Amino acid sequence: xxxxxxxxxxxxxxxxxxxxxxxxxxxxxxxxxxxxxxxxxxxxxxxxxxxxxxxxxxxxxxxxxxxxxxxxxxxxxxxxxxxxxxxxxxxxxxxxxxxxxxxxxxxxxxxxxxxxxxxxxxxxxxxxxxxxxxxxxxxxxxxxxxxxxxxxxxxxxxxxxxxxxxxxxxxxxxxxxxxxxxxxxxxxxxxxxxxxxxxxxxxxxxxxxxxxxxxxxxxxxxxxxxxxxxxxxxxxxxxxxxxxxxxxxxxxxxxxxxxxxxxxxxxxxxxxxxxxxxxxxxxxxxxxxxxxxxxxxxxxxxxxxxxxxxxxxxxxxxxxxxxxxxxxxxxxxxxxxxxxxxxxxxxxxxxxxxxxxxxxxxxxxxxxxxxxxxxxxxxxxxxxxxxxxxxxxxxxxxxxxxxxxxxxxxxxxxxxxxxxxxxxxxxxxxxxxxxxxxxxxxxxxxxxxxxxxxxxxxxxxxxxxxxxxxxxxxxxxxxxxxxxxxxxxxxxxxxxxx
Numbered sequence: 001x002x003x004x005x006x007x008x009x010x011x012x013x014x015x016x017x018x019x020x021x022x023x024x025x026x027x028x029x030x031x032x033x034x035x036x037x038x039x040x041x042x043x044x045x046x047x048x049x050x051x052x053x054x055x056x057x058x059x060x061x062x063x064x065x066x067x068x069x070x071x072x073x074x075x076x077x078x079x080x081x082x083x084x085x086x087x088x089x090x091x092x093x094x095x096x097x098x099x100x101x102x103x104x105x106x107x108x109x110x111x112x113x114x115x116x117x118x119x120x121x122x123x124x125x126x127x128x129x130x131x132x133x134x135x136x137x138x139x140x141x142x143x144x145x146x147x148x149x150x151x152x153x154x155x156x157x158x159x160x161x162x163x164x165x166x167x168x169x170x171x172x173x174x175x176x177x178x179x180x181x182x183x184x185x186x187x188x189x190x191x192x193x194x195x196x197x198x199x200x201x202x203x204x205x206x207x208x209x210x211x212x213x214x215x216x217x218x219x220x221x222x223x224x225x226x227x228x229x230x231x232x233x234x235x236x237x238x239x240x241x242x243x244x245x246x247x248x249x250x251x252x253x254x255x256x257x258x259x260x261x262x263x264x265x266x267x268x269x270x271x272x273x274x275x276x277x278x279x280x281x282x283x284x285x286x287x288x289x290x291x292x293x294x295x296x297x298x299x300x301x302x303x304x305x306x307x308x309x310x311x312x313x314x315x316x317x318x319x320x321x322x323x324x325x326x327x328x329x330x331x332x333x334x335x336x337x338x339x340x341x342x343x344x345x346x347x348x349x350x351x352x353x354x355x356x357x358x359x360x361x362x363x364x365x366x367x368x369x370x371x372x373x374x375x376x377x378x379x380x381x382x383x384x385x386x387x388x389x390x391x392x393x394x395x396x397x398x399x400x401x402x403x404x405x406x407x408x409x410x411x412x413x414x415x416x417x418x419x420x421x422x423x424x425x426x427x428x429x430x431x432x433x434x435x436x437x438x439x440x441x442x443x444x445x446x447x448x449x450x451x452x453x454x455x456x457x458x459x460x461x462x463x464x465x466x467x468x469x470x471x472x473x474x475x476x477x478x479x480x481x482x483x484x485x486x487x488x489x490x491x492x493x494x495x496x497x498x
Contacts, residue, residue, distance in 0.1 A: 004032040009042035016045070020052030030060045037067035046071060047080060053087035061091050062098045068113075069102070075112035084113065085121050092125045096137040106146040119150065120157035127161035128437050132171055139174040142181055151181040159188045163224060163440070163452050186214065187221035198227060205233050216248045223252025224452055231256055235264050243275060250279045251449035254286050257425055262290030266297050278375055281312040282445040286427050288321035295327040305331050310470045311446060315430050318420060342471065345406040349474070349482065353398070356483045365488030366495060368481060372473055376446060380494040387469065395490045405474065408467035418466070419443065422459045429453075430464060 003015035016033060019025050025033070037049050046068055053061040053068075065088050074080040092099045099122055108114055123141060126134045138158060145151045155178065170178075170192070178184055178192075186204065189197035201218050204210045210218070219237060222230055234256075237249040253261050265280050272280055284294040295316070297303050313332050316324060374383035379390040394400060403410055420430045421443060431445035441458070443451045474482055488495075 001028060001032060004029070004036065009040070009045055012036065012040065012042075012045055013048045016048045016052050020048075020055040023055050025056055025060055030056075030063060034063050034067055037064050037071075043074065043077060043080070046074060047083055050080070050083035050087045054090055058091035058095045058098055061087055062102060065091070066102055069108065069118065070111055070113075072112050075116075081113050081117055085118060088118065089121070089125060092122060093129075096126060096134060100137060100140050100144070103141060103144045106144070109144075109146055109150040115150075115153065119153050123154045123157035124161040127158045128439075130439055135171050135174050139171060139177045142174075142177040145181070148181075155181055155184045155188065159184060159191075162191060163220075163442075185217060186210075187217040190218065190221040190227075191225050193225070198230075202230055202233055205230075205237065212242050212245055216245055219245070219248045219252045223248075223255045226255045228256065228258075231258055231260065235261065238264065238268055243273065246272075246276050247279050247449045250276070250283050251451055254283050254427065254429070254451060257287065257289075257427075259289055259293070262287070262293040265290070266293050266303075269294075269297070269303055274371065275375065278309075278446060279449065281309065282315075282429070282431075285312050285315035286429050288316075288319040288324050288426070288428075291316045291319060292321070292324050292327065295324065295331065299327065299331060308332075309446075310472060311430075314466075315428070318428050318430070342407045345471075346402045349402055349406060350398075352479045352482050353486060356479070358483070360480075360483035360485075360487030362484070362488040362491050362495060363497070364481070365484035365486065366497070368477065368485045369488055376469065379489070380491075382494075390489075398490075401486070401489065406471065408469035408471055408473075412467050418464045419461055420464050421453060421461045423453065423457050424459050425457070 003011050006012055006015070016036070019029055019033070033049055033052070036045055040046060040049075049064055050068055053064040056064075065084060068074070068080075068084045068087075071080075088099065102108060103122075109119065123138060126137045126141065138154075142151065142154055145154055158178075175192075178188075184192075186197055186200055190201055201222065205215065205218060215237075219234065222234060231253075234249060234253055237245060240246060240249075250265070253265075262284065265283055269277065269280055269284075284290045294303070298305050298308065313328060316328055317334075319325075369379065370382065373379075376387035377383050377390050378385060381391075383390075417432075418430055419433050420428065421441070422428050429443055429445060429451060431443035431451070433441065434444040434450055435442040439455060441453050441455060441461070443453065445451065474485065477485065
């Protein structure tokens with residue numbers, strides 16, 4: 001108790017930490033920590049208070065959290081809001097009524113740390129649980145919101161937490177509060193099974209009355225709560241020029257088992273940009289009937305066989321369809337053995353790089369990187385998030401680079417394993433496990449939009465234990481192209497490009 005009052009902030013910090021190490025606190029200790037949370041000006045003291053609160057009984061934790069939430073000066077701190085949430089999340093999970101009690105003080109809603117990010121986090125925590133008790137807690141939290149700004153944050157968070165899940169059967173209290181707050185977006189009303197919203201969606205998607213962002217939200221909702229009568233409306237979205245909308249449309253269409261989807265995407269395939277082509281490969285490989293349509297077009301010469309990536313062929317081979325397997329075998333005979341480490345390719349690349357006196361042209365190499373790597377990897381803030389971020393990777397270690405590029409299956413980094421999921425209605429999707437909870441899993445395939453799958457619709461799920469990165473990444477490049485590629489890949493800073 002004396003240490004908690006000490007003039008030296010580090011003594012106060014250690015006193016708070018040691019209390020947490022006991023996983024309990026006396027009433028006097030809690031009262032002292034609440035006082036520190038109210039007034040201590042040394043930022044690491046409230047940070048430690050948040051950390052210790054996560055170890056205490058929920059009622060004591062929330063007494064400390066209540067004071068940390070109104071420290072407006074800490075809202076912009078890099079760590080403080082997330083540390084407060086760490087303490088708060090445990091209490092929300094064990095005793096949701098304690099969080100609701102905090103928000104009975106309507107002034108709390110307008111506090112900077114609450115507005116961003118705590119309020120949305122609380123709603124997501126309740127909604128993600130899915131049990132009636134927690135869904136009713138969502139309703140009570142909405143009822144406590146004192147203004148439309150707070151209601152919008154809560155509804156948006158609820159909608160995000162419910163991605164991929166039907167909103168049919170929500171508690172009456174929650175339905176009433178959602179309606180009172182405006183019912184949410186058109187996309188949210190679609191998830192609720194609102195017949196009027198379905199008509200509005202059909203009309204909105206046919207015209208240009210909604211923003212492109214709202215259009216994507218509606219399309220996404222129609223992928224998560226399929227409506228067969230709107231398949232043609234969704235297919236029409238493939239004529240739009242906005243690539244982000246095309247990506248969402250391709251992801252949504254995967255939820256529908258209809259042969260017209262395969263034929264429409266195959267017909268448009270040659271017109272797509274590289275980015276959209278990659279996303280369409282995920283769709284076409286996901287159902288055997290679509291894969292057959294795609295492979296037949298390739299066999300007929302309408303689509304070049306040498307432009308189909310190895311990972312797409314591998315995904316199609318996961319189907320059990322005999323006709324498809326024969327078509328694939330005719331076009332791409334399976335190798336008799338799969339070498340985990342391709343020493344011949346490593347030696348070839350090493351020889352090319354060793355024999356070149358110049359350092360190569362990183363500007364030319366950047367174009368190769370953008371075309372072959374950026375769909376998955378980010379380097380110097382350019383690229384995707386599907387694979388490991390490369391800027392902090394040891395890119396001067398040539399041996400490691402060559403092994404990773406020539407033999408991607410030799411070492412798959414933890415967290416980047418890919419999974420194959422088969423659904424009850426015949427889908428087979430391979431990608432990284434981006435997120436999951438008790439109700440849904442979220443897969444992220446190569447170059448594609450995140451795909452949300454309801455666990456109740458999953459037949460089986462297994463780790464593929466292979467990398468999604470193709471082993472022939474540098475196929476078709478001449479020696480100069482390879483040297484240029486490595487010049488950019490090993491560059492220490494972004495290039496000065498327009």
